[in-house]
Amino acid sequence: MGNDNNKKVSLTNRVSSAKSAPQKNAPAKKSGAAVNLGQRTAQKAAAAAKKKKRKNAPVGKYIMYSMMALLIVLCVVLVLVVMPFIRDLFGNKGSTLPQIPQDDLIGYVQSDNENVSYYVVGLFGEDLTVQMDALSIVCYDKKAGTVDVLQVPTDTYLNGDGGWAEGVRKIGNLWANPKPLVWCTECGKQVFEAEINDKSHSVCGSLLTTQVGSSQTDLMRAFNQEYSLPVDNYYLFQRGSLKETIDYIGGLDIVLPEEITLGETEYPAGKQTLDGEAVLEYLTYTGESVSGDVKHQIDTRVVWVALFDRMAKWDVEDLYEDVISNVQAWDNPIKMQRIGDYWETDAMELCELIVEMGKLDRKNFTFHMMPGEASQSGGVTYYSVHKEALTALLQAEFNPYGDEISTEDLMAEELSNTTESDTHPETFAALAVEQSGEVTEEDE
Numbered sequence: 001m002g003n004d005n006n007k008k009v010s011l012t013n014r015v016s017s018a019k020s021a022p023q024k025n026a027p028a029k030k031s032g033a034a035v036n037l038g039q040r041t042a043q044k045a046a047a048a049a050k051k052k053k054r055k056n057a058p059v060g061k062y063i064m065y066s067m068m069a070l071l072i073v074l075c076v077v078l079v080l081v082v083m084p085f086i087r088d089l090f091g092n093k094g095s096t097l098p099q100i101p102q103d104d105l106i107g108y109v110q111s112d113n114e115n116v117s118y119y120v121v122g123l124f125g126e127d128l129t130v131q132m133d134a135l136s137i138v139c140y141d142k143k144a145g146t147v148d149v150l151q152v153p154t155d156t157y158l159n160g161d162g163g164w165a166e167g168v169r170k171i172g173n174l175w176a177n178p179k180p181l182v183w184c185t186e187c188g189k190q191v192f193e194a195e196i197n198d199k200s201h202s203v204c205g206s207l208l209t210t211q212v213g214s215s216q217t218d219l220m221r222a223f224n225q226e227y228s229l230p231v232d233n234y235y236l237f238q239r240g241s242l243k244e245t246i247d248y249i250g251g252l253d254i255v256l257p258e259e260i261t262l263g264e265t266e267y268p269a270g271k272q273t274l275d276g277e278a279v280l281e282y283l284t285y286t287g288e289s290v291s292g293d294v295k296h297q298i299d300t301r302v303v304w305v306a307l308f309d310r311m312a313k314w315d316v317e318d319l320y321e322d323v324i325s326n327v328q329a330w331d332n333p334i335k336m337q338r339i340g341d342y343w344e345t346d347a348m349e350l351c352e353l354i355v356e357m358g359k360l361d362r363k364n365f366t367f368h369m370m371p372g373e374a375s376q377s378g379g380v381t382y383y384s385v386h387k388e389a390l391t392a393l394l395q396a397e398f399n400p401y402g403d404e405i406s407t408e409d410l411m412a413e414e415l416s417n418t419t420e421s422d423t424h425p426e427t428f429a430a431l432a433v434e435q436s437g438e439v440t441e442e443d444e
């Protein structure tokens, strides 16, 4: 764990402190609302009491005094009974939040340079409880107008000292298996090493319990620690959300290398417009081995390019209104950083991002495969990074403004290094297909 902390500090130094996490303001805002609600209730009670008082004034002092006493009782009841109830209703965590550093709240490090942003993009497996299908991190250099995508095989091996949940050693399993949090029920918050005394919370003396951890924190922290990259937001497609997105934008034009049956439909080789279901089937064909998966991830780059190009043809408002906000209203939304009432902010930002990036030259968009190779450890096959090649790639393409990245900054562990590192770079321009076709309606 000491090593873990050093790595985090090292990244924190490289990319400086984290930005505040907007969703964390929610409880605070809500407790503000609770106060307003409480004030309003009090005012109403006071107003009602005043009314009564005026009406009853002629009856005499006795009634006036009893009304005042009643008012006082009402106030006491309001403070003692109603206010805690209202606070409980909205969650009273807000009051303790400002004492915790923002860095710990969001749980991972974000970019502190306005010229560059990092986004984790991926695809879940069958559901949220199994290994993910695809993962990548996008580095968008706004000043240079370049976009670099690092594809990370979901079998990629994780350093065992990373602070992951018991037994989790593949990056694609982090979301499904967040590390449980040590929790104090009495204080209503997560407790860290420094405040743990035996099995109790040293602050209040209560026995500690565990709570379900944060999938987003663990997965994004992996990019921070293993590859020394900040993460500003993430767009993780559930299968349903990817299918819906593709159907809302009118399908994707893909050049099929050979005849293929997807769903019920037979598609001849050549350029075809595929609907959401067909694309999903094309994309989620599972490679039978780790190296098979790497080849598959390279082969399916065309799908991500087509998806991006299609979406980039929309204007921001329509993309938001007619596509993304519809997708987010379904059962399987695209997972993004902000939750609760704040999802709209992220959805709008995604639309703006796509349209903004869409104006850039696709020759400046490049895919890179994580340099590495399939490797065995403890009878399990992983994808091991090639650490020196990865360091060189990160420094050259994914770190335009930060301090230099050295191999010591990467917590990623190399299991083996027996093959030549091939990142298989390809530009979006080389993979792009004119996105103009319409999905053929099937005869039912």
Ligand SMILES: [Zn+2]
Binding pocket: 184, 185, 186, 187, 188, 201, 203, 204, 205, 206
């Ligand atoms: Zn406590």
